[in-house]
Every structure is written in structure tokens, then in C-alpha cells.
Amino acid sequence: MTVLRPLLAAALAAPLLLTAACGDSSSGGSSGTNTASKLPKTLVFSPLSLAPPALKGLSEGVKAYAPSQGWEVIVQDPNFDATKQTQQLNEVISSGRAGAAWVLAVAPKSMGQILKAAQSKGVPILVNGKPDEYGFTGPQPGITFDYIDYDAGGKELGSQLGKCITEKLGGTAKVLYTSSQEGTAGKEAFDKAALDALKTAAPGATVVQTLPVTDRAKAQTDVGNVLQGNPDLAAVMSANDEGALGAIGAAGAAGKKLTCVTDFGGNDEVLQSVKDGKIYASVALQFQADMTQSFDTLVKMQADPKANGPILIVPQKTTTAGS
Structure with missing residues (x-):
């Protein structure tokens, strides 16, 4: 569909x-x-x-x-x-x-x-x-x-995260990718474009886990678990607003700040988070x-x-x- x-x-x-x-x-x-x-x-x-x-x-x-x-x-x-x-x-x-x-x-x-x-x-x-x-x-x-x-959107998302990692983390970082659910339109093309662009922009970055996300509250809980297993996680690339906002919430609850977060969505709360410096970049349709x-x-x-x-x-x- x-x-x-x-x-x-x-x-x-x-x-x-x-x-x-x-x-x-x-x-x-x-x-x-x-x-x-x-x-x-x-x-x-x-x-x-x-x-x-x-x-x-x-x-x-x-x-x-x-x-x-x-x-x-x-x-x-x-x-x-x-x-x-x-x-x-x-x-x-x-x-x-x-x-x-x-x-x-x-x-x-x-x-x-x-x-x-x-x-x-x-x-x-x-x-x-x-x-x-x-x-x-x-x-x-x-x-x-x-x-x-979807190719263009994914490429921009990955490129922006790579740019942030290069500027703020010396080109090396552990990355969590909060993706869209299986069956979502354009998912395969979007995921490939995003991950390829990230690798090109920041070869030293490593995606340690991919986490499908649809619900913000669950995303916050799930990202919190990822942070426990990867306390030095510094970057999140999110295919939707729920993943980006859930990750920020999880990091706040754990008493840490994610240095680089990029988002594909761009709702009002996300855009405010960009202004506040919590999200590096948002790519929005x-x-x-x-x-x-x-x-x-x-x-x-x-x-x-x-x-x-x-x-x-x-x-x-x-x-x-x-x-």
C-alpha cells in the first residue's frame, strides 16, 4: 500500500x-x-x-x-x-x-x-x-x-548526521537508527539512501542498532534500553519525529545529551528542538x-x-x- x-x-x-x-x-x-x-x-x-x-x-x-x-x-x-x-x-x-x-x-x-x-x-x-x-x-x-x-529524503538525512558527526565528534560516533516500520511506503529506498549517505559523510560512524519506531512513548522506552547497553552512544538518525523526540526524552531521563540527532519529519516540536540545539537538523516534506x-x-x-x-x-x- x-x-x-x-x-x-x-x-x-x-x-x-x-x-x-x-x-x-x-x-x-x-x-x-x-x-x-x-x-x-x-x-x-x-x-x-x-x-x-x-x-x-x-x-x-x-x-x-x-x-x-x-x-x-x-x-x-x-x-x-x-x-x-x-x-x-x-x-x-x-x-x-x-x-x-x-x-x-x-x-x-x-x-x-x-x-x-x-x-x-x-x-x-x-x-x-x-x-x-x-x-x-x-x-x-x-x-x-x-x-x-524517498531517495532524496534519506540521502539528506544521512548527510546531515554525517556533517554533525564530523563537526562535533571528530568524525567518529556510535549511531542509533530509529527507522520506520516494515511495510511503510518507500522504506527500503529511504533506509538505503540514509545509511549510504551517512557512511559517505562520516566513514568513522558506526550504526550499532536499528530500531523500528511508530510510537513516541515506546520509542523513549526502547531508546532508553539502547542507551543502557551503549552508554557512549552520541548520535541518532531518525526516519520520523517520534523516533527523534523519543530519543531526546530517553537521553534526558538518563541524564545525558545526544550530541547529534537528525530527523525526517519536522513537526512543530521538532523544529523548536532544532532552534534549541537538541536536534541538529530536520528534513521535512x-x-x-x-x-x-x-x-x-x-x-x-x-x-x-x-x-x-x-x-x-x-x-x-x-x-x-x-x-
Whole structure:
């Protein structure tokens, strides 16, 4: 299953508001304009579920912004059920109510019929992931793909930790890697990129343990146990906010300070910890910027829904104490 990583819950904890400028739907070729003129300005938003606060907040942001741009919004809630998601989407696309669709697919492989239905109706659709996850080899008519570059994120995370170890620990340190859980989207690529980048940036660093993390409280307990077995542990590289914050909490409880901590997530507490010097660097996916480009792209695609949609990448930003 392809998802926008569990760190969505952290990265989108604050209210998310779209700030995109509405594209001009009157442009494009004659065939595209004729098709677009028949499409309602109604956006169907189908996230994985509305249960996670992050996704609920995202849906509220869409509902708050779209009307100001002359769009209506239909929000669906498949509640992590791929069959329910395809049924809901099929109903609204087949009925002619949808003017565009934005889908965080529960199971990309189940979306084939929906993508064909949207194309046949001339309804532009944006889905998370890369074309190959949906059985395609490149850009497709009326479909925009929006994906997370896990290689780039992992490389930046490892490079930042290596930089800290070189600057503050003379290039040598014991490292704990708090990773994401098995089955998390992009995990294999992210882990490899992070560990390879760390080795390149700080060859003298040694990863003494890899600890899968999803829950902060458990992470603090588990990292505390690791610290007992490795009292000279000085660095933590974390694939999510829970691991980074849990490690800081564990170190504080043990009466010590971790010299180098890097994080992939970037929630408000993490960013404050960067300012306070507790975390060296945080690499964060910029979901608000991604929402801007996603909505803007769908609006523009209405002008010519039969043209190949673009392939978008979720922006990333690294924050350090000095930035």
C-alpha cells in the first residue's frame, strides 16, 4: 500500500490551508476547452481516511479554500478500505458531478478502473505515487502523479548526521537508527539512501542498532534500553519525529545529551528542538506547498483534460539551527 508516509500525522498536525492561485481554465486547445466547459468546478477529495487528524485537517483546509476560488468540494471517507474508495469514486465520477479528483489511493493497484473512468469522462485526476505503481510507464492523459522522493529524503538525512558527526565528534560516533516500520511506503529506498549517505559523510560512524519506531512513548522506552547497553552512544538518525523526540526524552531521563540527532519529519516540536540545539537538523516534506501545486495543477488540467498530466514531487526542506 502506498501512503504519504506515517509522518503525515506529524507534518500535518497544524491546520493546513491551501494558498494556490487558481489557474485560468479558459486556455488550451479547442477540444480541451469544449470538454472543460462541460465540467463542473467540483473537486472530489478522497484521502486514505478522515480518522487521522492530519488527513481530517487536510480535508478541512481544502473545504475552506476551494469555495473562495469558485469551487465546490466533495470529501469522501473510504476509511482505509480500497474497495470502498473505488466504489465512492466510481459513483461520483460516473454521475457527472466531478470536475476534478484528488486521490490518496489506499491501494494503487485497485485504481485501474477509476483512472479509466476519469479519462473517459475527461475528468482530470491526481493520485499519489509514481506511474509504475499504477501499471504505467510514464505520464498519462488526464492523470497527474505526485510522489515523495524517498531517495532524496534519506540521502539528506544521512548527510546531515554525517556533517554533525564530523563537526562535533571528530568524525567518529556510535549511531542509533530509529527507522520506520516494515511495510511503510518507500522504506527500503529511504533506509538505503540514509545509511549510504551517512557512511559517505562520516566513514568513522558506526550504526550499532536499528530500531523500528511508530510510537513516541515506546520509542523513549526502547531508546532508553539502547542507551543502557551503549552508554557512549552520541548520535541518532531518525526516519520520523517520534523516533527523534523519543530519543531526546530517553537521553534526558538518563541524564545525558545526544550530541547529534537528525530527523525526517519536522513537526512543530521538532523544529523548536532544532532552534534549541537538541536536534541538529530536520528534513521535512512540505505538504502545504504540495497542496498548492496539486490544486493548481488540477485547475489547469481542466482546460485540457486529455493532455498528459505532469509528474509532481513533494517538496522537501532542511531546517538547521542557523536557518
